[in-house]
Amino acid sequence: MPPTRWRADPMNKQLSRRGFLASSAGLVIGLTLPMAGRAQSGAALAFEGDGTEGTFAPNAFVRVAPDDTVTVMIKHIEFGQGPNTGLATLVAEEMDADWSQMRAESAPANTELYKNLAFGMQGTGGSTAMANSYMQMRKAGAAARAMLVAAAAEEWGVPASEISVENGTVSHPDGHSSGFGALAEKAAMQTVPQDPAVKSADQFRLIGTDLPKLDTAAKSNGTATFTMDIYRDGMLTVVVAHPPKFGATVASYDDAEALKVPGVEAVHQIPQGVAVYATSTYAAIKGRNALTVEWDDSAAETRSTDEMYEAFSAAAAEGGRDAEVHGDGAAGIAGAAQVIEAEFRFPYLAHAPMEPLDGVLEVREDGAEAWMGSQFPTLDLSAIAGPLGLDPASVKINVLYAGGSFGRRAQDTAHFASELAEIGKAAGPGTYKLVWTREDDIHGGYYRPLTVHRFRAGLDEGGALLGWENVVANQSIMAGGPMAQMMQDGMDPTSYEGSSNLPYDLGHSRVGWAAQENPVSVLWWRSVGHSHTGYAAEVFLDMVLEAQGKDPLQGRLDLLREDGDRYRGVLEKVAEMAGWDGTTVRDGKGYGIALVKSFNTYVAEIAEVSDQGGFPKVHRVWCAVDCGVAVNPNVIRAQMEGGIGYGLGSVLFDEITLGDGGEVQQSNFDTYRMLRIHEMPEVVVEIIQSDADPTGVGEPGLPPIGPAVANAWRALTGKTVTRLPFTANMEA
Known part of the structure; x- marks a missing residue:
């Protein structure tokens, strides 16, 4: 038949x-x-x-x-x-x-x-x-x-x-x-x-x-369609007044003045705050500005950033739980002739994508349809269906282009989709565009976690490395959400990834994790744990190599384990690209090197840095990457360049700080400073030829840039930057 x-x-x-x-x-x-x-x-x-x-x-x-x-x-x-x-x-x-x-x-x-x-x-x-x-x-x-x-x-x-x-x-x-x-x-x-x-x-x-x-x-x-481009007949634009402190809730509100604003159609309280519905974005924002909201701060975070740093530092000093132990662990440092110590502090970081969070939802009696840059459609689908009382099969999500993410749209709690559903539930059938402004985004949490690293390393009388300890104190990204099932015995590997599984033979070693709790919401940020562990481990390693009197490149090569061929490959390639001769300062410029494997991709970078008025100017960056089969070398180079630029801006300028009382002090690009075009260094990328299965390139270019710059700066000036960003360190 x-x-x-x-x-x-x-x-x-x-x-x-x-x-x-x-x-x-x-x-x-x-x-x-x-x-x-x-x-x-x-x-x-x-x-x-x-x-x-x-x-x-x-x-x-x-x-x-x-x-x-x-x-x-x-x-x-x-x-x-x-x-x-x-x-x-x-x-x-x-x-x-x-x-x-x-x-x-x-x-x-x-x-x-x-x-x-x-x-x-x-x-x-x-x-x-x-x-x-x-x-x-x-x-x-x-x-x-x-x-x-x-x-x-x-x-x-x-x-x-x-x-x-x-x-x-x-x-x-x-x-x-x-x-x-x-x-x-x-x-x-x-x-x-x-x-x-x-x-x-x-x-x-x-x-x-x-x-x-x-x-x-x-x-x-301009023909590509982003969520911000979506306009549908009868659509109302919605903005939400969120609590100014993390953990706060609405106590009461008065919408009388908001409803007087031309174009404002309605105001509804939702679990996330107070939503203003209007015929335009301008009217919605004006209406929100006219709201009077009283907030209940009884469960809110009221500590400042400095207070958190001290608490996290004390927790790191206590040692935390074992995440990885080799040999005698920290006890291997006990008999050292010389002990090197350092503490590194990393701030909360916003993702600050060019297109802030936005979504369009059409609510009907028998279903719903959404248009959004959904990074986790499975979770967003359920998050929309739940509040609306719909079968997920009756909900459709159209996944659109998004103007950046860097982790911001990868929400295991699907909080934005939930908020989108709640504005639909509160107002009933209709079409709504939920828009977060830049200020909403910067104030809104879901940051890279504030983190403290505490290091110790012990050398014997001949300068040989006996032991290494790294204790990490920060919040878990996974705990309390759907991803908690990926934790192992209460341990969140994304909190200390890159501190563990280092490619070097460090003798007796220990990595510890001190989990911290905080109402400030946290989320994966581009390269996740590697964004801070790569910096801390590679800068501290340079300190140890200096104490041993070793060249930063050769010292790393000497420490590589026997199974470190792919690490060795990118190190030797980047040294060849930069003409590394063991001289870390020449012609008024410092040169620093860093090696980080993240997401199964191996990346080594060398940065060329000068001192311009007490602040680093990064002139050139050489990058060698081994990501297996290079499906499209053009895309790989672009992602390395983008990761280097994004990472460089973060280590030089970026931090989210909470002032006394717990309110975020940054609001837009005037106070959350991004790298500017004239500050972008020349970047040279070489891809290692490989027949291994391809691995990721969206994130691995970022972790080495910070330590490469810091190591170059230290070689040039003798100053070790242990608190990021560089601007905070310079002011200190």
């Missing part, structure tokens, strides 16, 4: 939806398609939301249109880090498509189809987009290619083994040739291969090349 085929019918949306879901659900790599559905798997010719008659959809990721364009459904949010381009490259490689025909589209919220294989839910983070998708997307492309070839073989009456595909053209030596689109209908009749063969590395034509990013043009000409 011939396989069943269905065609989209605009008069029968339900048939279209059922056909698409039946065909797609069985094509997620690793799932077995039910026998009854095999003929339709990928046979979908157009589906709801596509609207193009004749579109060939062989699986959840690949769409081939009649005009030969290939659209890849990207399961990871695109906010500048490149998954649209990187994942489309994998599909194009295995399909033997021409890059000019490739397109990318954000996948909607659908955990079954689009889950992150590293998380088990749909979400982006931890530099896992490429790592978890590498083989999945290649097999999706290979399956599509195999079905197109099978269709051509049937159409032309020739063996499939004689057919070739190159640059988007399917051809046979007898003269037959076709684009993908002309074969779409017949390809839809083919059985989907369950485990298609993929290319060997020596067959790659696109992987490893500098392909232009697919979304550059749209982002440059």
Whole structure:
């Protein structure tokens, strides 16, 4: 019996939806398609939301249109880090498509189809987009290619083994040739291969090349759609008055003056604060400014930053719980002839993405639809459905481009989606755009945790390293939320990652963690724990090497464990790039080196720094990165450059401080200082050639820049910066 085929019918949306879901659900790599559905798997010719008659959809990721364009459904949010381009490259490689025909589209919220294989839910983070998708997307492309070839073989009456595909053209030596689109209908009749063969590395034509990013043009000409661009008929803009202190709640409010503001339609109290609904953003903000709110501070944080530092420092001095112990641990320092000690202090940091948090929600009696830059769609879907009393199946999330995140949108508590749902619940059916202003973002918490590192190292009489201890005191990001299940015996590895598992032979060593509790909300920040552990460990290591009279490069190389080949590779490469000769100061400039592995990617950096009026000027940075197979070197270099710039701004200028009484003292870019264009150093990036599976590049460029600059500054001036940012240290 011939396989069943269905065609989209605009008069029968339900048939279209059922056909698409039946065909797609069985094509997620690793799932077995039910026998009854095999003929339709990928046979979908157009589906709801596509609207193009004749579109060939062989699986959840690949769409081939009649005009030969290939659209890849990207399961990871695109906010500048490149998954649209990187994942489309994998599909194009295995399909033997021409890059000019490739397109990318954000996948909607659908955990079954689009889950992150590293998380088990749909979400982006931890530099896992490429790592978890590498083989999945290649097999999706290979399956599509195999079905197109099978269709051509049937159409032309020739063996499939004689057919070739190159640059988007399917051809046979007898003269037959076709684009993908002309074969779409017949390809839809083919059985989907369950485990298609993929290319060997020596067959790659696109992987490893500098392909232009697919979304550059749209982002440059203004046609790319961000949440802030969404306007729907009858939509009200909403801003929320949040408590000025963490842990405070609404005691009472008076909205009389707010309701007098032209354009303000309503005011409602929600669990997060007091929401003002208006016909424009301007009116909503004016209405919020006119509110009178009394806050209950009885459970609020009222300590200042300085008070927190002292409390965290005392906790670190007590030693905390064992996170990692080798040999005799801290006891190995007891007999040392020389003990080196240091304490490092790291402030709360805001993410400050260019586009603050925003979302649009349409609430109907039978469901809801949202448009937002959702980083964790699985969690956001439930967070919207819950307050509205809806079945999650009746909620749709359209994942849009986002103007940066750096961790800000990766909310395990889905607090923004919850707030979006609450404004819909309070006002009833309608369409609402929730907007956080820059001040809301800077004041709003979910910061990188304030952290104190306490170090000790012991040397024997000959200068050999006997022992090493690092105690970290900070808040857990995971505790109290859905991610708490990832903690191990109450220990949060993201709090001290990068302090543990160092590549060096440190003798007897111990890493401790002193967990701190605080109403200030915290969240992963670009490179998470490595953003502070990389700085602390690599700056302290330089102090130890100086005490030993060793060269910073050779000292690191000498300490590397036997399994440290990839660490050695990036260290030796960056030294070669910078012309390192063991001289840390020359021609009025200091040179510092740092080595950090994060998210399974190895990065070494050397910074060139001068002293300009008592403050460092960073002129050049050399960066060597080993991230396995370099799918798109252009994207990798861009991410290293971006991580270096973002990280440099944070160590030089950025901190969130709480004043006496516990209120945040920063509010916008005038008080939360970002790196400016003239302060961006020249960056030279070299990628280590590798055949290892690809790892992440969105975050690993950041951790080494701070310690590289600090080590250069110390070599140049003799000053060790132990409290970040540099501005706070200079003032001290």
